[in-house]
Every structure is written in C-alpha cells, then in structure tokens.
Amino acid sequence: MSQDSQILKQRRQKAEELEEWGVTLFPNDIKPPELAAAIQKVYGSYDQNALEEVQESFRVAGRIMALRRFGKAAFLHIKDYSGRIQIHVVRDHVGQDQYKIFKKFDIGDIIEVEGRLFRTKTNELTIEADRVRLVTKSFRPLPEKYHGIKDKEIRYRRRYMDLIMNEDVAETFRKRSMIIQGLRRYFTSNGFLEVETPMMHSIVGGATAKPFVTHHNALGLDLYLRIAPELYLKRLLVGGFDRVFELNRNFRNEGISIQHNPEFTMLEFYEAYATYEDLMVRTEELFAQLALDLHGDTRIRYQGDSIDLTPPWKRLTLEESLVEVGGVPREELHDRERLARRLADLDNPVKGELPLGKYWTKLFDLLVEPKLIQPTFITRYPTDVSPLARKNAEDPTVTDRFELFIAGREIANAFSELNDPRDQLARFQEQVANRGDDEEIPPEIDYDYVMALEMGMPPAAGEGIGVDRLVMLLTDSPSIRDVIFFPQLRPEKGEGRSKGKQKEKAKK
RNA sequence: GGGCCGUUAACUCAGUCGGUAGAGUAUCUGCCUUUUAAGCAGAGAGUCGCUGGUUCGAGUCCAGCACGGCCCA
Numbered sequence: 001m002s003q004d005s006q007i008l009k010q011r012r013q014k015a016e017e018l019e020e021w022g023v024t025l026f027p028n029d030i031k032p033p034e035l036a037a038a039i040q041k042v043y044g045s046y047d048q049n050a051l052e053e054v055q056e057s058f059r060v061a062g063r064i065m066a067l068r069r070f071g072k073a074a075f076l077h078i079k080d081y082s083g084r085i086q087i088h089v090v091r092d093h094v095g096q097d098q099y100k101i102f103k104k105f106d107i108g109d110i111i112e113v114e115g116r117l118f119r120t121k122t123n124e125l126t127i128e129a130d131r132v133r134l135v136t137k138s139f140r141p142l143p144e145k146y147h148g149i150k151d152k153e154i155r156y157r158r159r160y161m162d163l164i165m166n167e168d169v170a171e172t173f174r175k176r177s178m179i180i181q182g183l184r185r186y187f188t189s190n191g192f193l194e195v196e197t198p199m200m201h202s203i204v205g206g207a208t209a210k211p212f213v214t215h216h217n218a219l220g221l222d223l224y225l226r227i228a229p230e231l232y233l234k235r236l237l238v239g240g241f242d243r244v245f246e247l248n249r250n251f252r253n254e255g256i257s258i259q260h261n262p263e264f265t266m267l268e269f270y271e272a273y274a275t276y277e278d279l280m281v282r283t284e285e286l287f288a289q290l291a292l293d294l295h296g297d298t299r300i301r302y303q304g305d306s307i308d309l310t311p312p313w314k315r316l317t318l319e320e321s322l323v324e325v326g327g328v329p330r331e332e333l334h335d336r337e338r339l340a341r342r343l344a345d346l347d348n349p350v351k352g353e354l355p356l357g358k359y360w361t362k363l364f365d366l367l368v369e370p371k372l373i374q375p376t377f378i379t380r381y382p383t384d385v386s387p388l389a390r391k392n393a394e395d396p397t398v399t400d401r402f403e404l405f406i407a408g409r410e411i412a413n414a415f416s417e418l419n420d421p422r423d424q425l426a427r428f429q430e431q432v433a434n435r436g437d438d439e440e441i442p443p444e445i446d447y448d449y450v451m452a453l454e455m456g457m458p459p460a461a462g463e464g465i466g467v468d469r470l471v472m473l474l475t476d477s478p479s480i481r482d483v484i485f486f487p488q489l490r491p492e493k494g495e496g497r498s499k500g501k502q503k504e505k506a507k508k
Numbered sequence: 509g510g511g512c513c514g515u516u517a518a519c520u521c522a523g524u525c526g527g528u529a530g531a532g533u534a535u536c537u538g539c540c541u542u543u544u545a546a547g548c549a550g551a552g553a554g555u556c557g558c559u560g561g562u563u564c565g566a567g568u569c570c571a572g573c574a575c576g577g578c579c580c581a
Binding site: 005006007008010011066068069070071072073074075076077086088090091092093106107120121122124126140141142143144145146147148149150151152153154156157165255258347348479489490491492 | 509515517518519520521532533534535536539540541542543544545546547552553554574575576577578579580581
C-alpha cells in the first residue's frame with residue numbers, strides 16, 4: 001500500500017472527502033435503470049422539437065467513460081451493458097450542492113442520472129441531468145481513452161479492464177453466448193436431450209490425451225479430469241436415450257497455444273439410428289444456421305480468408321487428401337519406410353515402427369490440414385487410430401469416420417459408433433498392449449464400458465465439436481484466448497504457489 | 509522443451525554512440541455553460557520486469573531468471 005502511485009492516493013483521498021460530505025460510496029438501493037440502447041432506439045430519430053414534447057424523465061446508470069468539464073458544466077458519456085449515452089450536467093440546473101459533489105466524480109465511477117432528453121448543437125441525443133448520484137466509486141483509473149488497453153498480458157489477466165475498454169472484445173463474448181444458445185437450440189429442437197456426465201473419471205477414456213490428475217480424500221482415490229465425455233454418453237445410448245448431447249468442459253494436460261487451452265469447451269452429441277454420413281449433413285446444416293444467425297450469411301470472413309459454409313461441403317478420404325492436397329505419391333502410402341523418411345525430411349522423425357494410420361495422420365497434420373481453408377470432411381480414417389469407431393463394412397482397415405476441417409484447423413470429429421463389444425474389447429486390449437510409454441493412450445481398459453456394450457447399444461453415430469474453435473471461426477478471432485474469458489496463464493509473482501516448488505515438481 | 513521478439517509513469521509509446529528519464533492520455537491547480545481524442549496555462553507522478561556482471565558511469569552492453577507474445581517441437 002505504501003508504494004501506491006500518486007494517482008491511487010488521490011482517488012482514495014477524494015473518496016474520503018466525499019464520505020465526509022455524507023455521500024455513500026457504495027449504495028445498494030439503486031433500482032434497475034433504463035438502458036442506453038433502449039432510449040437510443042426509441043428517441044434516436046426524434047429531433048429537438050419532438051424531444052421537447054416528450055415530458056418523460058429518464059433514469060440511467062453506468063460507468064463514466066469520458067468526461068469533458070467546463071467549469072460550471074460538463075458533458076460525459078456513460079456506458080451501461082447495452083451501450084452508451086451522453087449526459088449534460090449544468091451547475092445552475094442541478095444546483096450548487098449536487099454540482100459540488102459531481103465535481104469529485106472520476107472517469108471510471110459508476111453513476112445514476114435522471115433527466116430529460118435533448119439534442120446538442122452537434123445533434124447528439126443527450127440527457128440533461130436533473131439529478132446525479134454516485135453508484136460505485138472507482139479507486140483505480142481507467143486505461144488511456146484513445147488507445148485503450150493493448151498489452152495482451154493485462155488484457156488476459158484482467159479481462160474486466162479489457163471488457164470495459166474494448167467494445168469489440170465484449171462483442172466477441174456476446175457472440176460466443178449467441179453461438180452457445182444456437183447450439184442448444186439446434187439440438188433441443190431436433191429432439192436431443194441435454195445431459196451432464198462426470199467430469200472426474202477413475203479411468204481415462206474417450207480420446208487420446210494426457211489427463212490432469214486429482215485426488216479424492218475420502219475415497220483415497222486418484223481421479224482424472226475428463227478428456228472427453230464420450231464413453232459416458234454412449235452408456236446413455238445403451239440406457240435408452242437415443243439422442244443426447246453434452247456441452248461442457250474437457251481438460252487436457254498438454255501445451256498451451258494459439259488454439260489450445262488446457263480446459264476447453266466441447267459439444268458432443270450422439271444419435272441412434274444414424275450414421276457418420278447423416279452427421280455430415282447435420283453438421284453442414286448446423287454451421288450454416290449458426291453463420292446465418294450471427295452474420296445473416298453463410299459466407300464468412302476469417303483472418304483475411306473468405307470461407308463459404310453453404311452446404312454441401314467438400315468430402316475427401318484421408319488417402320485422397322494426402323495425395324491430392326498433400327502431394328504424397330500414391331504408391332508411397334503403404335510403404336512405412338518411405339513414409340518415415342518423408343516425416344524425417346519434414347523435421348518430424350518418428351521413433352520405432354508405428355501403425356500405418358499414425359504415419360498418415362502425422363503427414364496429414366503437416367501437409368494437408370493447413371491447406372484445408374474451405375470446410376472439408378476427411379473420411380475413412382484407419383482403424384488403428386480410431387479405437388471407438390465402427391469398421392467400414394467393405395474395408396475393415398478403415399472406419400466410418402470423418403473429421404471436419406475449416407480454416408486449416410480441426411473443428412469436429414465424428415463416426416458411426418462401434419457397438420460390437422467383442423471388437424471393442426479387442427481394440428482396447430490392442431491399444432493397451434501397444435501403448436509403450438505413450439502417456440496419451442489410456443493405460444487401463446474400461447471394462448464397464450464393454451459391459452454396457454454387451455447389454456446392447458443401438459447403432460448410432462456421434463460427434464464432438466470444438467466449441468472454442470467454432471467461436472474463433474465465427475468471430476474472426478485469431479487466438480483461442482480471444483474467445484475464453486480467462487485463458488490459462490502462469491500465475492503472477494506472489495500469486496499462487498512459489499515458483500521453486502513448481503520447478504521442483506516439474507523435474508520429477 | 510527450442511528459436512525470435514517484448515517488458516520504461518495508471519494507459520499508449522519515445523529514449524541516438526553507455527553520461528543521472530521524455531511525450532500524449534489520465535491525475536492535480538487555475539480559467540472556461542453545447543463538448544465529444546474539448547481547449548488554454550501551470551504542476552506533480554518512475555523499483556526503466558528481477559538478480560548479477562562489465563564500466564569512472566548501465567534504461568542502453570553481457571549473463572541468468574521471471575512473465576507475456578509469435579513460431580517450432
């Protein structure tokens with residue numbers, strides 16, 4: 001406290017002065033005010049003469065964002081959650097006493113204003129204050145009014161400042177909320193039941209990823225934060241819920257990047273009596289609808305690219321994509337040695353012999369994925385990299401599966417579900433046997449899941465959609481941190497555990 | 509984990525060849541009753557990310573560390 005800047009001291013001093021004058025700094029008797037946007041909407045078209053006819057007085061509340069004082073009068077802009085409106089405060093109109101208090105108000109304070117509407121010389125709709133009142137005293141100055149706040153670290157750590165200062169940031173998160181609503185609307189209106197399944201799993205499953213470990217004291221049990229809800233949602237299919245979806249968080253203990261946050265939002269849905277091909281149609285329909293709701297158009301712009309979400313979208317098999325988009329000679333595709341050499345040439349050497357599918361997906365990530373700007377379904381993933389997907393009826397080396405790519409990124413993953421318990425058990429066993437020291441492969445077989453399949457799971461298809469990436473796409477955001485309110489960052493100095501402890505643990 | 513870049517006032521940024529720190533906004537004081545990046549005059553405000561090193565002297569050069577960004581793994 002002792003080394004607080006002058007500016008903070010001044011604010012506190014001012015607050016004390018106000019209190020001495022009997023002003024309550026944090027009152028709690030303010031009734032919900034009218035919204036700036038609602039007033040603008042109704043009276044935005046009224047000219048001065050028309051406004052003079054309006055006898056009504058309006059009461060608004062919001063944060064002072066700009067303040068221009070002229071001695072015995074002032075203009076200010078306040079911002080509420082709907083928008084902004086200009087306020088005019090004149091000493092001879094509000095009276096000496098109120099004006100004296102008003103002069104102590106700062107940019108950043110939240111105030112309540114009541115008065116009639118008029119238009120200024122520059123024709124801006126403005127409230128002529130009859131009454132101004134402090135609602136919440138701000139003890140910290142707002143960032144610079146013109147450049148706002150640019151420092152990404154401050155923006156992510158102190159998102160509240162970012163949201164106050166950067167209207168486009170607030171807008172992105174409003175759109176995120178609309179997208180979430182749109183997803184719910186789509187699935188509930190198509191007969192899907194929204195469900196919640198455990199976030200803490202005693203066996204890792206449903207995806208290949210390193211989990212976070214936590215501990216339950218009373219049970220004396222290590223638990224994993226879920227990497228995917230898949231195996232539980234399919235248990236619900238067994239239980240008779242033919243159409244279910246879950247829209248919630250997954251956790252993966254991996255690197256942080258422009259498109260990865262350790263906790264992220266996933267939508268998974270499962271539909272009985274459908275195939276992965278049906279889901280391609282659903283996905284097209286869903287994304288097109290979301291784009292229409294948000295932009296009124298199925299053609300959108302993302303980071304300079306024009307992307308057309310109008311159905312139908314391109315479909316390629318993984319094999320075709322490697323040849324046609326990735327430029328891998330067709331005759332090389334089944335030659336592990338040559339594939340390994342190609343990967344090594346791309347600075348991605350692989351150690352040991354891998355399943356063929358691993359070479360393909362690695363090459364795909366490097367050579368094909370970044371080029372898939374327009375929405376593209378990639379199908380026929382090798383069975384050895386798709387342990388939960390149904391084998392293709394004609395060619396059992398591949399599965400009835402697709403991944404969706406847009407703007408060079410994976411957005412969704414779907415397949416016809418494997419519901420033969422014998423095949424599922426065999427695949428689990430093979431996975432565990434070949435796991436080696438790969439921490440991304442679940443070390444334990446979920447026998448209860450196999451038992452569920454033994455009860456009989458109806459034929460079904462399921463899909464997972466990366467919601468954060470979808471929001472990035474639809475809000476033209478370059479980083480996942482721009483669509484998550486509080487992205488994961490290292491703690492600041494003095495926050496959380498000591499650095500030394502963390503380092504020591506990391507070394508073990 | 510590796511590479512590159514950044515970290516200077518509350519915010520946005522300058523800071524030359526190593527010579528004791530600058531601007532705009534914000535703040536404070538004075539003037540100002542139609543401004544909107546209001547204006548005019550004046551003032552105050554700094555752990556130059558941290559720790560060492562080189563040097564007569566370091567915001568500046570060197571090393572390590574921290575945090576962040578981007579790229580790669």
